[in-house]
Amino acid sequence: MDLVRIILSILLPPLGVFLQVGLKGHFWLNILLTLLGYIPGVVHAVWIIARR
Secondary structure, X not given: OHHHHHHHHHHOHHHHHXXXXXXXXXXXXXXXXHXXXXXXXXXXXXXXXXXX
8 A cells, every 4th residue: 555655646745645644734744845846745755655
C-alpha cells in the first residue's frame, strides 16, 4: 500500500499525504509546499509516507 501512496504522491503530493494522515497539519503543510513549488511538496509527501 505504501508503494501506491508514493506513486500518488509523485503525481499529486497532497493526495498521498491525505491518504496517510488525513486532514491534519501535515496535509495543510503539504498543500502550502506544493503551491510554493512542486518539488518541495513531493519531497515532503514521500518523507511523510516513508516515516510512518
